[in-house]
Amino acid sequence: MTTHAAASTPLGFGSMRRKEDARFLRGAGRYLDDIVLPGMLHAAILRSPYAHARIVSVDTSAAEAHPKVEAVITGETLAGLGLAWMPTLSHDVQAVLATDKVRFQGQEVAFVVAEDRYAARDALGLIEVEYEPLPAVVDATHALDPDAPVIRDDLHRTDNHIFDWEAGDAAATDEVFSRADVVAECDLLYPRSHPAPMETCGSIASMDPVSGKLTVHTTTQAPHAHRTVYALVAGIPEHKIQVIAPDIGGGFGNKVGIYPGYVCAVVGSIVTGRPVKWVEDRSENLMSTSFARDYHMHGEIAATKDGTLLGVRVKVLADHGAFNGTAQPSKLPAGLFHVFSGSYDLRAAHCSVTGVYTNKCPGGVAYACSFRITEAVYLIERLVDVLARDQGWDPAELRMKNLIRPEQFPYRTALGWEYDSGNYPKTLRTALDLAGYAELRREQAEKRARGELMGIGVSFFTEAVGAGPRKHMDILGLGMADGAELRVHPTGKAVLRLSCMTQGQGHQTTFAQIVAEELGISPDDVEVVQGDTDQTPFGLGTYGSRSTPVSGAATALVARKVRERARIVASAMLEVAPSDLEFVKGRFEVRGDPAASASMAEIAMAAHSALELPEGVEGHLDATCVYNPPNLTYPCGAYVCVVDVDPGTGQVTVRRFVAVDDCGVRINPMVVEGQIHGGLADGIGMALMEALAFDPDGNHLGASFMDYLLPTALECPSWELGETVTPSPHHPIGAKGVGESATVGSPPAVVNAVLDAIGVRHADMPLTPAQVWRAMQGRPLRTDLSVT
Amino acid sequence: MQITVTVNGVEYTRDVEPRLLLVHFLRDELGLTGTHWGCDTSNCGVCVVLLDGLPAKSCTVLAVMADGHEVRTVEGLAGADGLDPVQQAFSDMHGLQCGFCTPGMLLTSRALLDRNPDPSPAEIREAISGQVCRCTGYENIVRAVRAAADRAAEAGTAAGTVTS
Numbered sequence: 003m004t005t006h007a008a009a010s011t012p013l014g015f016g017s018m019r020r021k022e023d024a025r026f027l028r029g030a031g032r033y034l035d036d037i038v039l040p041g042m043l044h045a046a047i048l049r050s051p052y053a054h055a056r057i058v059s060v061d062t063s064a065a066e067a068h069p070k071v072e073a074v075i076t077g078e079t080l081a082g083l084g085l086a087w088m089p090t091l092s093h094d095v096q097a098v099l100a101t102d103k104v105r106f107q108g109q110e111v112a113f114v115v116a117e118d119r120y121a122a123r124d125a126l127g128l129i130e131v132e133y134e135p136l137p138a139v140v141d142a143t144h145a146l147d148p149d150a151p152v153i154r155d156d157l158h159r160t161d162n163h164i165f166d167w168e169a170g171d172a173a174a175t176d177e178v179f180s181r182a183d184v185v186a187e188c189d190l191l192y193p194r195s196h197p198a199p200m201e202t203c204g205s206i207a208s209m210d211p212v213s214g215k216l217t218v219h220t221t222t223q224a225p226h227a228h229r230t231v232y233a234l235v236a237g238i239p240e241h242k243i244q245v246i247a248p249d250i251g252g253g254f255g256n257k258v259g260i261y262p263g264y265v266c267a268v269v270g271s272i273v274t275g276r277p278v279k280w281v282e283d284r285s286e287n288l289m290s291t292s293f294a295r296d297y298h299m300h301g302e303i304a305a306t307k308d309g310t311l312l313g314v315r316v317k318v319l320a321d322h323g324a325f326n327g328t329a330q331p332s333k334l335p336a337g338l339f340h341v342f343s344g345s346y347d348l349r350a351a352h353c354s355v356t357g358v359y360t361n362k363c364p365g366g367v368a369y370a371c372s373f374r375i376t377e378a379v380y381l382i383e384r385l386v387d388v389l390a391r392d393q394g395w396d397p398a399e400l401r402m403k404n405l406i407r408p409e410q411f412p413y414r415t416a417l418g419w420e421y422d423s424g425n426y427p428k429t430l431r432t433a434l435d436l437a438g439y440a441e442l443r444r445e446q447a448e449k450r451a452r453g454e455l456m457g458i459g460v461s462f463f464t465e466a467v468g469a470g471p472r473k474h475m476d477i478l479g480l481g482m483a484d485g486a487e488l489r490v491h492p493t494g495k496a497v498l499r500l501s502c503m504t505q506g507q508g509h510q511t512t513f514a515q516i517v518a519e520e521l522g523i524s525p526d527d528v529e530v531v532q533g534d535t536d537q538t539p540f541g542l543g544t545y546g547s548r549s550t551p552v553s554g555a556a557t558a559l560v561a562r563k564v565r566e567r568a569r570i571v572a573s574a575m576l577e578v579a580p581s582d583l584e585f586v587k588g589r590f591e592v593r594g595d596p597a598a599s600a601s602m603a604e605i606a607m608a609a610h611s612a613l614e615l616p617e618g619v620e621g622h623l624d625a626t627c628v629y630n631p632p633n634l635t636y637p638c639g640a641y642v643c644v645v646d647v648d649p650g651t652g653q654v655t656v657r658r659f660v661a662v663d664d665c666g667v668r669i670n671p672m673v674v675e676g677q678i679h680g681g682l683a684d685g686i687g688m689a690l691m692e693a694l695a696f697d698p699d700g701n702h703l704g705a706s707f708m709d710y711l712l713p714t715a716l717e718c719p720s721w722e723l724g725e726t727v728t729p730s731p732h733h734p735i736g737a738k739g740v741g742e743s744a745t746v747g748s749p750p751a752v753v754n755a756v757l758d759a760i761g762v763r764h765a766d767m768p769l770t771p772a773q774v775w776r777a778m779q780g781r782p783l784r785t786d787l788s789v790t
Numbered sequence: 791m792q793i794t795v796t797v798n799g800v801e802y803t804r805d806v807e808p809r810l811l812l813v814h815f816l817r818d819e820l821g822l823t824g825t826h827w828g829c830d831t832s833n834c835g836v837c838v839v840l841l842d843g844l845p846a847k848s849c850t851v852l853a854v855m856a857d858g859h860e861v862r863t864v865e866g867l868a869g870a871d872g873l874d875p876v877q878q879a880f881s882d883m884h885g886l887q888c889g890f891c892t893p894g895m896l897l898t899s900r901a902l903l904d905r906n907p908d909p910s911p912a913e914i915r916e917a918i919s920g921q922v923c924r925c926t927g928y929e930n931i932v933r934a935v936r937a938a939a940d941r942a943a944e945a946g947t948a949a950g951t952v953t954s
Contacts, residue, residue, distance in 0.1 A: 029824015506888025
């Protein structure tokens with residue numbers, strides 16, 4: 003087991019205390035709601051109480067008469083400006099404020115701008131909306147029934163179908179299944195869940211009527227993408243828009259999209275001529291901002307009788323809510339779901355995915371999403387366990403037998419992915435050893451004999467992160483590249499400007515460490531600037547574990563450009579040819595004469611001085627870089643979860659959790675482990691506690707933290723971590739990204755452990771005490787619907 | 791209503807609406823934005839302050855209820871001689887990531903160590919169980935509080951309490 007406490011500052015990679023801690027520890031962080039602009043007004047949103055209803059009338063006169071109200075904006079106001087609808091990230095449209103119908107409970111209907119936040123809320127109660135309720139589509143499995151109410155009549159649709167999409171070779175997969183000795187199948191729901199960052203979403207829009215410049219402070223993981231979307235939606239010239247992401251209180255995908263409140267704040271500022279702040283409350287966050295998952299999967303796995311896995315076949319029904327707003331590459335409506343062949347050497351695999359509209363909040367990719375890889379890993383890791391149970395095989399041995407072998411890398415999967423590197427058997431072996439797997443099985447047998455319910459769950463995952471290669475991947479037509487600019491000042495101190503945006507991952511520290519590693523200077527001498535589109539280069543931002551794989555690569559490469567510029571200057575300083583210089587620990591030394599050398603600080607000063615430089619050399623050391631990833635990176639991991647289940651109540655206690663991750667080269671091991679810890683807690687939450695269910699009328703049953711339960715310190719064990727390190731061969735520093743690995747890998751380990759304990763083939767998450775108890779009675783619940 | 795609240799040792803007198811929440815009083819009236827708001831329902835605990843030395847969720851306390859009482863916020867944790875040992879330990883052990891729950895976690899940890907200078911990991915988990923962190927998975931928070939306790943024991947001070 004490894005643990006890393008912060009050490010002294012390394013000249014590059016290694017554990018070090020985070021630079022951002024200084025302000026957070028003192029309460030001196032600057033989050034969105036901490037910002038007060040001169041003359042700022044406050045806004046609140048009136049939301050629909052119905053999941054599906056026609057709007058008959060909206061009367062705002064009483065609200066407008068409130069002495070502290072400055073403006074009331076409705077769908078009609080926006081329609082007059084051509085802003086009632088906005089594009090989603092999946093080439094659909096979404097209502098900013100409803101004009102014709104409301105299509106989910108919590109949908110935005112009116113926007114009030116007032117002198118203070120309490121007055122804005124008061125005025126919501128003065129707006130009279132008359133609704134004509136309509137039947138709601140709640141159960142996705144009935145969304146395509148011939149008599150299902152049509153949700154998107156605005157698009158002149160006649161049903162609730164969004165898309166059909168498939169991947170893999172159907173004929174080859176059917177052939178493998180027809181010849182297989184054994185087949186196991188299972189229906190699996192990955193229920194709708196929510197990222198629920200501790201800071202909710204919000205925005206402050208400020209339109210300067212004189213310069214025509216719009217400044218938007220907002221909770222965004224992708225400030226540049228937001229700027230472009232504002233330009234496209236509102237018709238404001240892009241150079242007149244500045245998006246600023248302040249400190250972000252957690253994102254997890256929740257802060258990728260543009261929400262109606264953001265657009266309304268812009269309109270509110272234009273209408274009032276003053277800055278307008280809108281911050282959602284927790285219920286609004288849980289009811290109306292991007293959810294995650296909601297995949298109904300029917301999976302089949304084929305194998306020989308000696309336990310060689312052959313193929314996987316899967317059909318998915320994807321509940322996308324009322325507007326198709328998932329953040330996916332244009333060509334991939336199910337994201338990267340077709341990575342579901344997982345970590346195994348399979349001959350064939352095929353999936354078909356059907357997306358449907360329902361009367362629920364739009365979104366679909368959030369919560370450490372990895373573009374549907376979370377669903378894919380859950381599918382394959384449950385199927386392997388179901389097969390093992392059916393055949394009486396040990397689930398760890400079955401995995402070990404079928405893992406892709408180290409010598410097979412780079413490995414092309416049956417679904418077309420090229421995994422870059424890994425040593426899967428070593429990673430699984432490390433986890434099993436750390437857990438003491440054989441001893442755990444002995445203990446389990448003893449306890450079973452006494453009637454005690456102990457379970458051991460194993461999962462192995464392959465992540466696919468760092469989206470992505472531009473020929474395959476884009477968001478709204480924008481290629482998924484990221485930029486970096488590195489300025490080195492005359493005294494040798496540096497400023498790194500990035501297009502990605504931290505939400506707690508520690509970029510201010512780790513990206514400074516990448517520069518430090520490349521230039522041999524202290525991370526303390528590198529300032530990292532993010533989040534302000536006027537100050538940073540263009541790029542698509544931070545989600546899908548892409549910061550280190552994409553922006554991290556851009557950072558390493560821009561630092562190498564600076565180093566080569568420094569080589570030219572040093573050659574002029576030392577009067578030798580550039581090729582005679584060797585870069586050693588932050589200095590250029592003359593080969594064979596190390597006493598003749600120049601440090602980066604000396605070179606930086608010389609680069610800005612009167613030193614005569616070779617013809618054509620510009621001077622200074624600054625450089626820029628755009629990184630287009632040639633491939634995704636593929637982190638992996640092996641997890642072992644040990645649970646005890648109370649047979650009387652169904653209460654699950656996670657006693658141990660062993661996680662061995664291989665994310666390639668670790669820039670700051672302390673930060674990497676922190677990322678893993680957080681993801682493991684997410685997994686406990688999803689597996690045991692969290693689900694957004696709906697009643698038959700479409701009422702949201704998880705609209706506060708009293709109903710949507712998050713794991714606390716009492717539900718989480720003391721994590722036991724290990725590591726293997728297989729560098730990515732195509733990444734400049736061999737790093738692979740880690741932000742979502744544990745969120746992806748841990749839910750199946752927990753579920754496998756609980757079902758192992760209670761001896762049940764399958765029951766859907768969350769495995770609450772009620773669900774576990776029902777599963778033990780042979781009557782597991784549909785966890786996306788209300789319990790009646 | 792006119793109220794007088796002592797915050798971090800400074801007495802503030804303000805005229806407030808009776809319905810004003812303590813969290814908004816601290817943030818909007820006094821500009822002490824280190825105390826955050828997260829859920830409205832007393833579940834998440836990012837708004838925890840010390841009210842007369844005990845952790846309280848300031849989103850569920852009216853400002854008028856704090857009239858005549860003492861409030862300590864994260865801005866009042868560091869002393870003239872530097873960070874509170876708990877603050878330093880959170881950084882050393884990487885007990886924070888996005889920083890949003892951190893002020894509440896720090897204050898609860900401080901209050902715990904003030905009454906129990908040698909808490910077990912289980913006691914630490916119990917103490918912070920009314921607060922949610924989405925980033926750290928709690929382990930490093932537990933380690934940080936233990937580290938602060940250990941350091942205080944080594945230094946021979948009472949639970950690392952700032953003596954100012």
